[in-house]
Structure formats: C-alpha cells, structure tokens
Amino acid sequence: MKKAWSLGLCVGLLASAAAQSATAQSRTYTVIVVGIGGTAEYRESFHAEASQIYTALTTQHGLAKEDVVYLGERVETAPDMISEPSTRANVLRVLGEIAQKAGPTDRLLVVLIGHGTDQGGEAQFNVSGPDLTPTDFELAGMAFPSQALALVHTGSASGGWVEPLAGPNRIVIAATRTARELNATEFGQFFAQAIAGEGADLDHDERVSLLEAFQFAKQETERYYEEQNEMLVEHAVLDDNGDGTGSTDAGPEGPDGVLASTFALGGPRAAAAARTSDDPVLARLYGEREAIQRQIDELRVVRSALTEDQFLERMEPLLIELALKNREIREAGGV
C-alpha cells in the first residue's frame, strides 16, 4: 500500500511538471547581472559569458529581446546588449518592473555572473555601489507569488545564497556548495556554454533545461580541474525542492532536480510547435505525441521497480510509436 501511494505521488509530481513545461505560451523573463570584474581579465570573461547567454536566449531559444535584460559593469562594453549598469538599485528596479507585467504562469530567470564574497555575515554579490544580497532577492521575489523563479549564481561564495532563497517553486543553482568556497570559479563559463551550445541537451529534446545546464556545467567544471591537475575547489549545487540544501548530484528523479528539469529553455522544436499550433492537423499530431511522451514519462517514473529487460520491453513499443509519430509530424510539415 505504501509503495503504491508513493508511486502515485511521483506520477502526480511528474504530471504537474509536465503541465508546467507544456505552457508554451507563458513567457520567460531573464535578467543577467554582471558584477564588478576587478581586473580586465575577469571583466572580459564575465562579459563573454553574459553575452553568450544573452545571444543564445534571444536567438536559438526564441526569447523576445524585451524579455531579456542584461545589466553590466560598463554599458559601453556592449551597448546593444547591456541596458544599464548593474547597480543594486537598477537590478531591484528591473525586477520590480518585470513583476508588474509578469503573468501568473510566467517564469523568471536571474543569472549572476561575477565575484561573490562572504565576510562572516550575509553572502554578497559584488556590484558597483552597495552589493546585492540574498535578502534583496528574497524581498524582490515576494512580488512573484505564483511564478517559477530561478536564480543562477556562477560566482564564488554562491553557496551562501541557497538556503535564504530556497522555497516552493524556486530553483537555486550555485557554483559553490558553501559560502566558504571563496576562490574564483570556473562554473560560469561552462554554464554559459550549456545555454549556448548543444552539448548540454542531454535528453536530446532540442531544449536545454536548467537541470541539464547544471549537470553539464558541473561535469565540465570537474573535468577542467582534472585536466589542469588541480584540486577541485568549487562544488556546484542545485536546490529546487525548497529544503534549502543544495544537491551536487541533482537529477530528474530528485530529491533536487525535478523542478529544474521542467524549466526548459525554448529550443527550435518548441518554438516551431508554438508557431504551428494553429494548424489543426499538426495540433492533433502534437497532442498525440504529447500523449505518447506522457506514457513514456510515466513508465520512466517506475523504472526502479523494473529490471532493465522488463523496462526496455515496455519502453520499446512506446518509443516506436513516438518515432512513427515524429515521422508523421515531419511529413505534415512540423518538427
């Protein structure tokens, strides 16, 4: 009995997640904040990461330019992308403006790129003027009562942001496990690659979820340290179950990673699907495909209760059905 109840809960969670990802019409707002570089080298690398994310979001992931805000250290570095300096006041004002216009099912992604510190009190993100703190975002987040919020902090001491910002419908990704990991991090460059490149689409659905981006960036960071023959001094974590404890091994089965796996960024197929949903034939086919995908997702939830052979035996017909449906969709001009 207990097992059956537990299974039902999992399926319920998954269905809820599927519902969130299926809201193709909802908008994703993004705020990219680049802090003080300190040196020319860091300034350049931080901007390179931010611009890579900005470009990927506004092109391949199909986000509207007006929905992506880049606040940088110096506007003149890239005036076509950077709207304003990344002061604390500007960041909080922009978040307030988005809260004003965001619909109940819209999403907000905030990416902090720069140096973080923790001098024994609250963790800080270094910007020009007063630094940003988790409390700032906690307060700003209150203006988003129903929306999914994701904060990615790619800098040092970012682990100190996880516990204060954790909560229901919140995803927090930090480059370090604790606020005591104070060395400059490498995580950011790989997170930017994940958003921009193809390598992070680990489930090959032509979209990159925040979970995939996290997994890719974490693994590449570890590989980087290994290749440099250096000791790993940053341990990226993800928290999305609201318990305030980040997981280094977040995955689609949880305990952390379930929500982040549904926070997917556009992708051509999703964009095309959204554009062609007015075509009744394609709309039907997409619906049928989603139904198959749901069956597959349900089967994946009970994966651990089956042997590999049992699982693959049950999975195969669904996958063949899905493959054939994809062919039908392609023949009908869809993707």
Place this chain on the structure above:
Amino acid sequence: MRRVRTSGGAAGLAWLVAVAVAAPLAGQDPAAARTALRTGEYAEAIDEYRDALRANPDLSDARIGLMQALVATGEYAEAVTVGRAATSSAPVANALGEALLRIGQLDEAEAAFSEAQRSGGPWSLVAEVNLAELAFMTGRIGEAMGGFDRLIDAYNGVDGRMAARDLVAVGRAVAYLGRDDPSLFQDALRAFDEAAAADPGWHEPRVRAGMLFLDKYDSPAAQEEFQAVLAENPNDPGALLGMAKAIEFDGQEDARATIDQLLEIDPSHVEARILLATRYLTNERFAEARAEAERALEVNPRSLIALTAVAGSYMLEEDTVAFERARQRAFAINPRYAEMDATLADLAVQTRRYPEAVERATEAVRLDQSSWRAWGLMGMNQLRLGAIDEGRINVERAFAGDPYNPWFKNTLDLLDTFERFTIHETEHFNLFLHGTEDELLATYVAPIAEEAYDSLSRRYGIELPGRTRAEFFISHADFSVRTLGEAGLGALGVSFGPLVVMDSPAARTLGEYNWASVFWHELSHSFHLALTNGRVPRWFSEGLAVHEQRQGRDWWGHTPNVPFLQALGDGRLKPVSELNDGFMRPDYPEQVIFSYYQASLVFQVIEERWGFDAIRRMLAGYARGETTEALFESVLGMPVSEFDDLFDDYLHERFESPLAALVELGDLPAGNVGVPEMEEWVRTHPGNLIGRLQLGALLLQARRYDDAEVHLREALRMFPEYGEADSPYWFLAQIHRERGELDRAAAALARLNALSESNYRALVMEADLLEELDRPAEAAAALDKAVQIWPYEEELHARLAALAAGLGEHQEAVRERSAVVALEPTDRAEALYLLAVAQRDAGDAAGARRSVLRALEIAPNFDSALELLLELRGAGTTGR
C-alpha cells in the same frame, strides 16, 4: 598505571609502588673492570676481572663480570670453565646457565638456573625467567607460562623495591605473557624503561626494549634504543644484533657490515651466523647458507634457529629427506617448535613458493595455535593464491592475536574495499576490476589477457590450472598492500602464480606505464612458476618475462638507456652467473632495473643460438631441482662462467657504438649552457652522444632546424636503439613537423614508438600527423596503441571509433564506442546511440537494440536514436 592481569588470573604488577634500584654490584666488582665491560673494552675487562679474581677468587660478582665479558667475545666454553671454578657455585649459577645455553648444554643450563633460583640470591629472579624461557624453548609451554606468571607474583610481592636486573626479568616474563594478551607488551616496555632508569649505565634494558619494539614492527623506535646503546658501547653484541635485524627489517640498506662487526667481536655468535644464512637462503645460495648454519651448530648443536636454517636450505633444494631430518632434530629439542615452520613459511614467500608457505604455516599453527605469525602467514599467502575468504579469516585471526602487525591491519583494510570491485570472467581469467572503471578496462584487458595466455600457453606447452585471477588497483598503495601488506613497493605488477596483481593505468602517471605489457610480463611469471613449482630463480624468470614481453609486441619491455650503457662501460653489471644478486642483493638501486634488461638479453641470446626449446628444458631442469650452473652445462653445453664471457662479448659488440660515444661524458659543460658554448664543446668532442643530443635540442629551441638535424642524426647514428622521451627521433619529428614535412615527422615518430612502450604523447602526435596525411589505417594503429596506454581519454576513443568505422573495422569501432560509454560522458545518450550505430554496422542487431533503447531511456525524444530504433525493428512497424 594499571595492574597486570595474568592469564591465570594471578595478581598483577603493582607498578605504582615499584621503585627500582640499581643492582648492588658496588663493593666487590672492581669499578674499572665494570666500566670496561659496559663500554665494550672486553679484553681490558677480562684482564681486570682476572686480576681481581686472582687477588680474591671468592669475588662472585667479579666472576660473573668475567663470564659476561667472555660470553660477549664468544668465549662461551671458557666462560663455563670460569663459572665452574667458583668456590661457591650458587652466586654464579645463573651466569653459568646463560653460558651453557650458548653452547647448547640445555640440561646443564637448566640445573644451573634451578640452583640459582633455589638459592634465593640476587640472581634468583633472573634465573626464574631463564628457566621459564628454557621451558618455552623446549616446548613445555604450560610450565613456561606458569614460570612467567610467578615473576609477576614476585614483582607484586616486593613492596616497591626491585633491582634493575629483576625489572628486566619481569619485563621478559611480561613480554611472553603478551602472546595471549597483546596489551601486556606495553607493560614489558615499561619494565625495561624502569630498569634503564634504575641503572643508566647498564645496556641490557635498552637492548631488550629495542628487541621488543622490533618484535612489534617499530623499527625506528628499536633503532633509537640500539643506537643509544652503541653510542656508549659500540661493541655491545645485543645492540649490534638488534641493529642488524632492524636494517634487514627495513630492507633499505645492507646489514652485512653490522653483522660482520658483530662477528668480529663474537665470531661464535649464533644469531649473527643465522642472519647471514638467511641472507644466503633468500638469495637462493643454499650451500653457503648451510655452511653458515653448520658453523652456528658447531657452537651450539641445539640451536633451533640454526636447525631451522638447515631445514630451510634443504626445503629450497627440494631434498625432502634431509629437510625432514633437520626438522626432526629440532623437534627432538622442542616438539612444539612452531616458529621453525613459520620461519620456513616466510622463507618460502621470499623465494616465491606460496603454496609451500601455506603448507608450512598450516603446520606451524597445528603445533601452536597461538602462533599469530603463522596464522598471518597462512592467511596472507592464501590471499596471494586467490583464496580470498579463507585468507581473510586467517589474517583476521592473526590480527586479533597480534594487533600491532601493520601488514595484517593494512591487508584487512584493503579487503574491506573489495566490495567495490567487480569480477569479469573470461575463458582463462577472473578479472578483478574496480567499479569505477571495470566496464572500461574489461574491454581492453580481456582480449590482451586471452591473447597473452594463448601465446604463452603455446610457447611453454602447458595450460595453467583453473582461471587466473588478475587484480587491477586504481591506487598504487593498494596494489602494494595487496602484494606486501604495506605501501612502498616499487614494482608495477606481481605474479603469485594463480594470482596476478598490478596497477591499473589509473594508478600511474600518464606516459610511464603500459599495463598490457606489464600484464604479459606477469602472466609469463605465472607460467614459469607453474612449470617449475615455484623453483625458478628470480633472475631467470624476470629476464625471461621481459623477453616474453618483446615476443608479445616488439616495442614492449625494457630498453637500453644511457645509465645502462654507463654501467656496462664501467663494469657495474653483474655477470650472468651472479645475476640473481642483481635482483636480490643489488650493489646499487639502479642495478635491479639494469638487471631486468640484461637478463632479457640473456634469453634473446639463448633463443637465437640454442632455440626456445633450450629455455623450456632449463625450466624443466629447475622443476627437477637442478641448479643454474648444472643447467648451463647440461642444456647449453658450457659452464656458466663461459657463458659469462660469451654474453659480455655480446653486450660489448651490440652496444659498441653508443659505448664509444659515452667515453667523454664526464667533460660535459654543467648548468645552463647556451648554444655557442655547446657548439664549441661538440666541436672538440664530436663523438659524444650526450653532447650531440643536447646541442640538437638547444638548436631546435632556437629554431635552427637544419643545424639541429645534423647533430640529432649523428646522435641517432651513435645510439639507434635509444627510445626514451628525449630520443633523437622525438626532436627530429618536431623539426620535420615545423618544416611541414609531415610524412617524415610521422616516420620519425613511428620509429620512436617502435622503441618505446609507453610514449603516449608521441603516439598521439603520430596519429594526428597520419590523420592529416589521410592515412587512416596507420593513424588508427597509433591511436590504438595510445588508448592501450591511457584509456581514460574520451576524445581519443571517439576518434579511433570514427577511424575504425571508416576503415570497416566494425568490431574495433564497437570496442571504442563501448569505451566512450564506460567513461560516463556528459552526453551519455549520444554515446549510447553511437555505440548502437557501431553495433548495427558490426552486425550485432541485438546489442544495437539494447544500446539504442538505453539511449532513449535517457533521451526519449532523441530523433536520430528513434530513427535507428525504427530501422532496427523494421521501419513502419509497431510490433516486436
């Protein structure tokens, strides 16, 4: 401090109230004589004591001092005579007993100790412990333990005052009692410490403490005690013996000088002789070992350790009749003498006879269930023979009885990690691989292992019994513990016969290790051990195993280098007749490595001139117990001394050119030398190999490629076999590459890689160039060698897979795609999909289906994988 609980429940030692006092020697013992005795001026001490006794023959302490000085110089019989000349026997009876013990007169010694003990004089407690030790030595264990217990009672009854000599007696007794209660060893040490404090000029407490430390495997602490004694008395026989044992224990230096020093002071020293005999035995020089043991037996015909050494020599010579006779001689003295079989088990290990080690250890525990050493030897060697469960039980038992033993502790800790390993079965092997890399390594190890087995089985004409267990450790320290029980082993792999243990490539630095080559080497040993029942000498098996590596792949195995040539030129290589010493007792550390290569060439010469059958016949001869000398005569038709000359000529002829080019080595400019200085030097030393090489490398750095090439080609002409990282070929390849002569660069690297088994960097560069030259088959071959050396590079496997697929080598492509999957890439779905494609191309539809389904399990919307699934299941169908 706590009270000692004895095994019989008797009252313990009242340490708190014990206030030790010095032995009351003053008054009778002339101070000068005693000082001379304690500082090792034994001749002077003997003279002084004799003078004192001439003046007053009743001075019993002077008589004892004289006897001690005579014993220290090996004049045991004279000491007995002096003792028997005493006007009153009781006061000197204990010293007389100790002298009698030295010459094996056990009954007389026991009578003397009994008299001393009964007399209640100042030596009565010492006599009591001597009696108990004698009972122990002759197998009367219960009686002995009762005697040791009485020492505790006596101590506790002494109301806090005890002489230093009595404290030492108590310490000795407590140490024996410690075999049933290991914590008592600390109390024994405390007794020795108190004795030393009570009589600081008397060295026996510190020597005893040192021996106890050594017995508990703490060589540094032991040496500290011995050195402190030797600083005051450089001739103290006990401290010298302890020092020699400690040096042997550490295995870092040669104890021979210390043993010789001891024998100079006491030429009759039985234990020193047996240390020498043991060295000869482990070096497989049986006659010399026996000669030393016989000299010891001339002094003490009832010496159990000497009889053990004699038995050991016969055991290793396979003379079962003489072996059993020697054992029975020992058992006539002590029918429960387990230490003999434990020592023989240890000796069997030293000479790679692991089944015999188990056999001897089993016999030892049959004689004495408390022989923790024997339990440990049994367990450790069962583990070496692959009997993991039985071995573990016995090592656990040994460790419970001897918790100070670091080898048992390390081994048990390592065994706890075995649950993280996975066994992959092949036709002839159980591959024991760490869970973090078992899928990856099994892909490579299994085919090489089977190929090596087939090749060696054909050459030697035998099959190995059962599956050989091959363990690969991702930590070198773990490999070392698995082999020796401790970290620090310099080897890369070890064969125990049915078990091969080695480093996984992950345990080594990239570019220094070719695991496949080492595996081939170790498996060769397994064949040699099986063919000879473990009787093959070390030099023979090592040299032949390197020779076999070269049969496996002609670029495998040890190669000549400059230090080897220098040793050859300087006459620092062992002749073949003494080559075993090059492994077992090297004159200098590098000699071991040189001996590997040198010995391998011996077998190259033998196979070329006499054929491989001669090698097989020699192995058969070893199995029959024949010696190397006899086998050179009977199989090669010449005395080994003649082969020494023949082989020396061969080496000098083979390396004539590089030897000539090393003559002027000593004049090379030192430090950071610039191009002009080096050019000038080479102008005046044109025939110097190192000079040419260094100048070539400097000119390459300076981008003077044409000039560099001249010198590098000259270095190559001098030493064409040189295949190390700074080979001329390496520099020439870079010159050609810089000039855009890619085919010549690739050719230089190909030659380099034909001379070296683990130059990963050169192999990858060769593959890069060959791919650029559109020579995919050769590029794939180079990459194949590279991934064998270092299988952890995902990109290399992917490249090799693509090349193999392009060449239609579908099985190889599958292997490489499997390797990528095993490396757990970030994009696992893609890796599985590509594996499925390779499997499909190789005709393995079932494997392809499974792989593509595993890919789709991760990424159900992966279009390419879905299409492949449709293709595999028949496009357009939905059923199975």
